[in-house]
Amino acid sequence: MRQIGFALLWLTLWLTISPVHASVANAPGANLEVSLITYGPGETYWERFGHDAIEVRDTASGEAISFNYGVFDFNEANFFVNFARGRMHYLMDAAPTSADERYYVEAGRSITRQPLALDANQANALRDFLLWNLRPENAGYNYDYYADNCTTRVRDALNRALGGVLVTQLRARAGGMTYRQQTDRLMSAQPWLMLVLDLGLGPYADQPLNAWQESFLPEVLQEQLRQVKLDDGHGGTRPLVLGEQVVSANRLDVPPRSPPDLRLSLAAAGLLFAALIMLARRNWPTGYALLGTLYLSAAGLIGVVLLALWTLTTHHSAWANANLLLFNPLAFLLFPTLWRARRGLAASRFIDGIIALQLLACMVAVLLHVLPGTVQQNQPWLLFALPVWLALAWSLRRHR
Structure with missing residues (x-):
């Protein structure tokens, strides 16, 4: 093109x-x-x-x-x-x-x-x-x-x-490959763009071709x-x-023959971020609030974009994206509680319900992936988001 x-x-x-x-x-x-x-x-x-x-x-x-x-x-x-x-x-x-x-x-x-x-x-x-x-x-x-x-x-x-x-x-x-695999393979020279595209692709991109x-x-x-x-x-x-x-003849870098496996790198990133949240919760309350704000802001904004792609555009490759269960606008509701938690204040019962709802959404995302007939291959994002949500849920509810 x-x-x-x-x-x-x-x-x-x-x-x-x-x-x-x-x-x-x-x-x-x-x-x-x-x-x-x-x-x-x-x-x-x-x-x-x-x-x-x-x-x-x-x-x-x-x-x-x-x-x-x-x-x-x-x-x-x-x-x-x-x-x-x-x-x-x-x-x-x-x-x-x-x-x-x-x-x-x-x-x-x-x-x-x-x-x-x-x-x-x-x-x-x-x-x-x-x-x-x-x-x-x-x-x-x-x-x-x-x-x-x-x-x-x-x-x-x-x-x-x-x-x-x-x-x-x-x-x-x-x-030989799915739309997602070909996209990841060809965009791997630009990792951030590859990750954005992989996050935004729904089940359409994983159908057998x-x-x-x-x-x-x-x-x-x-x-x-x-x-x-x-x-x-x-x-x-x-x-x-x-x-x-x-x-x-080609004089540029040649794309790899197979797509990168994102599972290990994103799982490591998720575990590291979760560990930082738990350590900061114990030893640096302000840092804990800043880390939590960073994640919740990203999760909420990603959710808004994914929802808009599904409902307001004709990008059908992004429709019905299961990553909406991991990253969604519910994250915005946790901001006040996050900053109160750094002073040792517990979450309200309403926020307890929001946290439980988000954990339930994560469980549904896991079930959708492991049950027979699953199409969307979003294991890397499951491995990234689950430990972070568990760390946030533990830290926000620990004093109740």
Whole structure:
């Protein structure tokens, strides 16, 4: 995915569809070569998932145009408001392949070309569809991180040209990771952002995926196409991918092959924070109140955000998040009692009820995780939050 200004977009559109400049638009299907171009992950957070494009090349003129679906504009009206609400507007783009390649080479990101075995009719149909999709009235779409992004659009365009071959074969194949695992893996170079995303993802992100669904990532689509077979018309099959060429090698750090295991680190952090709360309660009352305030503020604010994501946005990957049982606005009600506790004053019966309700919520979170049929994999956050809530409950009720 990459950002581009609207002026450059419209210039690109004009160059692409103008008969004077774009022989790709007029070439017969027999002269068209189609390739999947995969670009490696970049350094900026919106580039971490990588990017890809469909290249259509006219063998007669040598002209090659790359079509991609990853254009957005920070300057669009209400961009950040729409982003927060889950209504992200993306656009299709097209540019000469050489211009795209220069951009990614300069950024140090890898470029891999996979020529595809489309026949003349399929290549012609794909080219016509891409040009139709490139028209201003057709170029926009509502972006979804996992279900409708720049790679799923490329995948769907190829599947359309191939008569449904991709969806048939890829749905029959199991995926390797979940949405959460792929997200953690690719964002692991930016740990704080990875933790924020992992905390905000609900059960949708932990559903088992087939290869079709997991092909929301460029590198996964690239791998899956290597295994796709086409009917050769003689009772046999032939590979969809004719070969693979590394146009430019990667010069950036490569994401790990598997996601980090967050359980040990977050469990250690939770136990350490709980131990500090109990030690401070005994030896440093003001420090105890400050530590408790820090945790309760974070828990309450996180709960408000998670609740808003569920009820006020279309970020369905964040809906029904079980972490709401661990971090929720109930935490705000404990502030006065926390500061009274540093003077040795016990919690009121009302606050006792709030503490009991929060502990019950934690127990429900544990049960939801251990009972059969559990989907959301939030063990790291359970291991972090449980010892802290137990320490706070003990310290607030210890004098009753």
